[in-house]
Amino acid sequence: MKPIITLSTDFGTKDPYVGAIKGVLLSAIPDASIIDLTHELDVFKPCNALPFLKDTITWFPEDSFHLVIVDPGVGSDRIPLQIHSPFGWIFLPDNGLPALMNEWFPNLSFRRIPYLEGQPEKERSPTFQGRDLFARALIQQAKAKKGTHLGTPLYPDALTRSFDPTPSGxxxxxxxxxxxxxxxxxxxxxxxxxxxxxxxxxxxxxxxxxxxxxxxxxxxxxxxxxxxxxxxxxxxxxxxxxxxxxxxxxxxxxxxxxxxx
Amino acid sequence: MKPIITLSTDFGTKDPYVGAIKGVLLSAIPDASIIDLTHELDVFKPCNALPFLKDTITWFPEDSFHLVIVDPGVGSDRIPLQIHSPFGWIFLPDNGLPALMNEWFPNLSFRRIPYLEGQPEKERSPTFQGRDLFARALIQQAKAKKGTHLGTPLYPDALTRSFDPTPSGxxxxxxxxxxxxxxxxxxxxxxxxxxxxxxxxxxxxxxxxxxxxxxxxxxxxxxxxxxxxxxxxxxxxxxxxxxxxxxxxxxxxxxxxxxxx
Amino acid sequence: MKPIITLSTDFGTKDPYVGAIKGVLLSAIPDASIIDLTHELDVFKPCNALPFLKDTITWFPEDSFHLVIVDPGVGSDRIPLQIHSPFGWIFLPDNGLPALMNEWFPNLSFRRIPYLEGQPEKERSPTFQGRDLFARALIQQAKAKKGTHLGTPLYPDALTRSFDPTPSGxxxxxxxxxxxxxxxxxxxxxxxxxxxxxxxxxxxxxxxxxxxxxxxxxxxxxxxxxxxxxxxxxxxxxxxxxxxxxxxxxxxxxxxxxxxx
Incomplete structure (x- = not known):
């Protein structure tokens, strides 16, 4: 069965970023079915993506893979995550959005993305870890034996919180x-x-x-x-x-x- | 053979609507090949989509499935249709566009979409029947035995007419x-x-x-x-x-x- | 193995042009995986696409097919090309971009697209050779026996040059x-x-x-x-x-x- 891979990014559609990720994914998994969800997530505001994700990725089957890239902290030391969910694996940085997802989505389990064989060092990918880290983590998980959960578990309490709750009323x-x-x-x-x-x-x-x-x-x-x-x-x-x-x-x-x- | 499913909508590309439909389709037909035609059809003006459809879906093979959603009447009692054509099945509301298609496309046969098992009641899907009705009708037809035509026939005379013809000259x-x-x-x-x-x-x-x-x-x-x-x-x-x-x-x-x- | 076909065009996403090409490709190769790279390349300026292509198609596997259509000369007698590269076949007009690609990409070999069986005459496709010539050339190559290189070789010296180099400093x-x-x-x-x-x-x-x-x-x-x-x-x-x-x-x-x- 060919893997379903969805893309939700803040990349826009005129630049090479989306195409580069598609090339990396298809070079490793040529029969993947790559599905654009949107490339117009709000830039620099990862938490704004919560309702979009709630209304899209939750409709996908449990063996899907979702790349969710809004990454103003690219190149910093924020933790790269892969989340197991009832609607598939989700790959994204720990930018505040994962903690918010934990409040809205059932049955998430959070894992720190492991070292990736052949992955460029941070020094060699200062600005595009969507392509060089998260897409590769997705590939590694997609190629792992069924049932394998790569990475190391992370308690939700350890996730970065950055969402500003709305006052009552x-x-x-x-x-x-x-x-x-x-x-x-x-x-x-x-x-x-x-x-x-x-x-x-x-x-x-x-x-x-x-x-x-x-x-x-x-x-x-x-x-x-x-x-x-x-x-x-x-x-x-x-x-x-x-x-x-x-x-x-x-x-x-x-x-x-x-x-x- | 994996089914080819095209999407032509007025949804734009920044909102969750397109992604939700893709998730519903792929959950039911994981090996479907989903093809974006456009998500920039004119909002509220279904008939404007005629030339777009003439120049796109007519190029597809006869076993394709086409979802065409411009649906200002969502939640009203307009009839949901599935049209059989030489270039595949077309799913859309009876919003004026089907009658116009009948004047421009050869060999269409119109059918009223049947009750769909597991479909949310109208009350439960007031604003998004592209996802909750038309995508499900498409799935039901795609999964039916080859040669089956679901739904009940409808004479073209019964279709809603809303297109304003252009005066001669x-x-x-x-x-x-x-x-x-x-x-x-x-x-x-x-x-x-x-x-x-x-x-x-x-x-x-x-x-x-x-x-x-x-x-x-x-x-x-x-x-x-x-x-x-x-x-x-x-x-x-x-x-x-x-x-x-x-x-x-x-x-x-x-x-x-x-x-x- | 289903062929991977990428699309990079200046067509925009609201018009029928992209959908028409997808229909032609899927009618001939129903199991193709069609990948949108962008439809927002600069209109009328083919050479501007060079860095976009460098950052996208070079990531694809060697058995990919790439349609690259920025074609202000459509309907003129510019030569239609198919380029063999380490990242797949590339189909495009000789509009200045191929000569520039030759300076930036390794191991390209240039071939003139051959006569295509069933192809509309130039007279019958004055404005849309992306659909009527280049997509068909791609199909013909994709269906050819593995290892076949269709068309006739062309020396890079014969390519049209139109790029204005930037002065030193x-x-x-x-x-x-x-x-x-x-x-x-x-x-x-x-x-x-x-x-x-x-x-x-x-x-x-x-x-x-x-x-x-x-x-x-x-x-x-x-x-x-x-x-x-x-x-x-x-x-x-x-x-x-x-x-x-x-x-x-x-x-x-x-x-x-x-x-x-």
């Missing part, structure tokens, strides 16, 4: 999507009875479907991935309420169960 | 491409003898090759896919004649055979 | 990457002792790692692919020194070995 905007929908950092497992947004420039009804409001109107609903989402029906909510990724707004929820980012 | 701009070439909604099967563009800011000669005009000049030709195309040699035609996608211009053709969008 | 900016790093056209095989940038708006220290300067400061280092790179630690160097791709700056290197673009 506030909600972080984690994304304004391609359509202009505003995604709130509030993940719902049981729907609340009411949702109030005191900062909104107009009343925003809490509904179940886009069609529950007239074309052009705003609404808020629980989207298909469980996030609260402010939308304009057949338009861009952001054009009516100019929120940006990273902004925080006040929110009041009555009842329900949810987890805040 | 006018021509719709269906694309301004990455190079600034202006693509006209006029598909030529037999070349006309003359082409006149009364609205043009300068005389635009009708030629056969880009090299038939001096560098920097405008020309119009029949491109390799049969569309009329206004170009600037080694430049952007749009910078000289500021037309936008969706604009209409007057056009006079003498002789030839063509079909208007 | 000057250095060309070949890229400003997604992060705002400024990539200089100076490829280092043995590190110099000192690097001076007389045109810089401030002193830029020559270091080994991003972490060798404080957050927000500029530095210059040799990146993991051997290029000189001006960076701002955790920021965009271009915002502090507004250089654009194609600009030239003065540079003084003491010692070391390097090659200039």
């Amino acid at each position: 506030m909600c972080r905007i984690w994304n304004v999507d391609h359509f202009g929908n505003i995604l709130l950092g509030c993940h719902v497992s049981s729907p609340p009875e009411r949702i109030l947004l005191p900062d909104a420039p107009m009343i925003i009804p809490y509904v179940r479907f886009y069609q529950d409001v007239p074309v052009g109107n705003l609404g808020i609903l629980i989207n298909s991935s469980g996030w609260l989402e402010i939308f304009q029906r057949e338009g861009s909510a952001q054009k009516l309420w100019n929120l940006q990724k990273g902004d925080r707004i006040r929110i009041l929820l009555e009842g329900g169960e949810y987890k805040s980012l | 006018m021509c719709r701009i269906w694309n301004v491409d990455h190079f600034g070439n202006i693509l006209l909604g006029c598909h030529v099967s037999s070349p006309p003898e003359r082409i006149l563009l009364p609205d043009a800011p300068m005389i635009i000669p009708y030629v056969r090759f880009y090299q038939d005009v001096p560098v920097g000049n405008l020309g119009i030709l029949i491109n390799s896919s049969g569309w009329l195309e206004i170009f600037q040699r080694e430049g952007s035609a749009q910078k000289l004649w500021n037309l936008q996608k969706g604009d209409r211009i007057r056009i006079l053709l003498e002789g030839g055979e063509y079909k208007s969008l | 000057m250095c060309r900016i070949w890229n400003v990457d997604h992060f705002g790093n400024i990539l200089l056209g100076c490829h280092v095989s043995s590190p110099p002792e000192r690097i001076l940038l007389p045109d810089a708006p401030m002193i830029i220290p020559y270091v080994r790692f991003y972490q060798d300067v404080p957050v927000g400061n500029l530095g210059i280092l040799i990146n993991s692919s051997g290029w000189l790179e001006i960076f701002q630690r955790e920021g965009s160097a271009q915002k502090l020194w507004n250089l654009q791709k194609g600009d030239r700056i003065r540079i003084l290197l003491e010692g070391g070995e390097y090659k200039s673009l």
